[in-house]
Amino acid sequence: MISAVGNETRFLHAIEMGLGAWQWGDRVVWQYGRGYTDEDIQQAFQVSIQNGVRFIDTAEIYGSGRSERLTGQFIKGTDQPVLVATKFFPLPWRLTGNSILSALKGSLERLGLDSVDLYQIHMPTPLLSPEKMMGGLVACVENGLTRTVGISNFDQSYMLRAYSTLARHNIPLAANQVHYSILNRGVEKNGLLARCKELGIRLIAYSPLEMGLLSGKYGLKNPPPGNRGARYLNILSKIPPLLKLMTEIGQDHGGKSNVQVALNWVICKGAMPIPGARMEIKRCRMPVL
Numbered sequence: 001m002i003s004a005v006g007n008e009t010r011f012l013h014a015i016e017m018g019l020g021a022w023q024w025g026d027r028v029v030w031q032y033g034r035g036y037t038d039e040d041i042q043q044a045f046q047v048s049i050q051n052g053v054r055f056i057d058t059a060e061i062y063g064s065g066r067s068e069r070l071t072g073q074f075i076k077g078t079d080q081p082v083l084v085a086t087k088f089f090p091l092p093w094r095l096t097g098n099s100i101l102s103a104l105k106g107s108l109e110r111l112g113l114d115s116v117d118l119y120q121i122h123m124p125t126p127l128l129s130p131e132k133m134m135g136g137l138v139a140c141v142e143n144g145l146t147r148t149v150g151i152s153n154f155d156q157s158y159m160l161r162a163y164s165t166l167a168r169h170n171i172p173l174a175a176n177q178v179h180y181s182i183l184n185r186g187v188e189k190n191g192l193l194a195r196c197k198e199l200g201i202r203l204i205a206y207s208p209l210e211m212g213l214l215s216g217k218y219g220l221k222n223p224p225p226g227n228r229g230a231r232y233l234n235i236l237s238k239i240p241p242l243l244k245l246m247t248e249i250g251q252d253h254g255g256k257s258n259v260q261v262a263l264n265w266v267i268c269k270g271a272m273p274i275p276g277a278r279m280e281i282k283r284c285r286m287p288v289l
C-alpha cells in the first residue's frame with residue numbers, strides 16, 4: 001500500500017522497471033572492454049528503449065564517469081524521453097555538503113544535461129552525517145539541478161534521519177536504492193520495504209538478477225566471469241532447485257524466462273528493479289544448468 005506519495009515523486013512510483021548502467025564502462029567487476037564494447041552497450045540501451053524502458057540508473061563512480069558519458073550520448077541519440085538517475089559517491093576527501101553540489105555539476109557535464117530526475121547519495125559514511133548529506137541534496141534541489149533526491153544503501157535509522165531532515169525543507173525523500181532480489185530478501189525481514197511504502201519512498205531494487213545468477217546461465221561448471229565467480233561460489237552449488245522452480249513458473253506463464261520471473265517477483269513486491277545490461281540478449285551466453 002502506498003500512502004504518502006507526493007506529487008513531486010509520483011512519477012517514480014509509476015515506473016515499473018528501470019535499467020542499471022554499472023556495466024557501462026566498469027572494468028573491475030564487469031570487465032568492460034573484454035567481451036563487450038560501447039556498440040554492444042548501445043544496443044542494450046536501444047533494445048531496452050524499444051521495449052518501453054524510460055529510466056536509467058547510473059553513478060559518477062561507474063567506469064569513473066564513462067557510464068554517465070555513455071548514458072548522455074545514448075539519450076541524446078533517441079527521440080524517446082528518458083529519465084536519468086545518478087549518484088554522489090562519498091569519497092573521503094569530499095565530505096562537505098558543498099562537495100555534493102559540485103559533484104552533481106560534474107555529473108551533469110558528463111551527462112550533457114541541465115538537470116537529472118533523481119540524485120542519490122550512493123552510500124552512507126560514518127564521516128558525514130545523514131543531516132549534512134541531506135543539506136547537500138537540498139542545495140542541489142534549490143539550484144534546480146535535480147528534480148528529486150534519494151539515498152542508497154541506507155538502513156532504516158539513517159533513512160529516517162534523511163527523511164526528517166529533508167522534510168524540514170519541504171523536500172520529499174524520493175527513493176532508497178538497495179539490494180533486493182529473490183536471493184536477498186533482507187529489506188523484507190528488517191522492515192525497510194514496509195517503511196518505504198508507509199512513507200511513500202520508492203524502493204529501487206539493485207542487483208535484482210543477483211548479478212546475472214538468477215538468469216540461470218551460470219552454474220558451478222561455468223561461473224560468471226571475473227570476481228563475480230568467487231563472490232557467488234557458495235551460492236552456485238545451492239541454486240539449481242530455485243532456478244528449476246523459476247523455469248517451471250515461467251513455463252506455466254506463457255514461456256517466460258527466468259529473468260522475467262525474477263524481475264516480476266520484485267515488481268510484485270512493490271519495488272522498482274533496475275537490472276543491468278551490457279549487451280543485447282541474443283549475444284549473451286545461453287543458459288547452462
Ligand SMILES: NC(=O)c1ccc[n+]([C@@H]2O[C@H](COP(=O)([O-])OP(=O)(O)OC[C@H]3O[C@@H](n4cnc5c(N)ncnc54)[C@H](OP(=O)(O)O)[C@@H]3O)[C@@H](O)[C@H]2O)c1
Binds near residue numbers: 022177205207213275
Ligand atoms: N546503489 C548501489 O550500491 C548499487 C549496487 C549494485 C548495483 N546497482 C545498480 O543496479 C543495477 C543492477 O544491478 P547489477 O548490475 O549489479 O546486477 P543485476 O541487474 O542483478 O544483473 C545484471 C546482469 O544480469 C545478466 N542479465 C541481464 N539481463 C539479462 C537477460 N535478459 N538475459 C540473461 N542475462 C541477463 C547480465 O549478466 P552478464 O553480464 O553476465 O551477461 C547482466 O550484466 C546496476 O547496473 C546499478 O545501476 C547499484
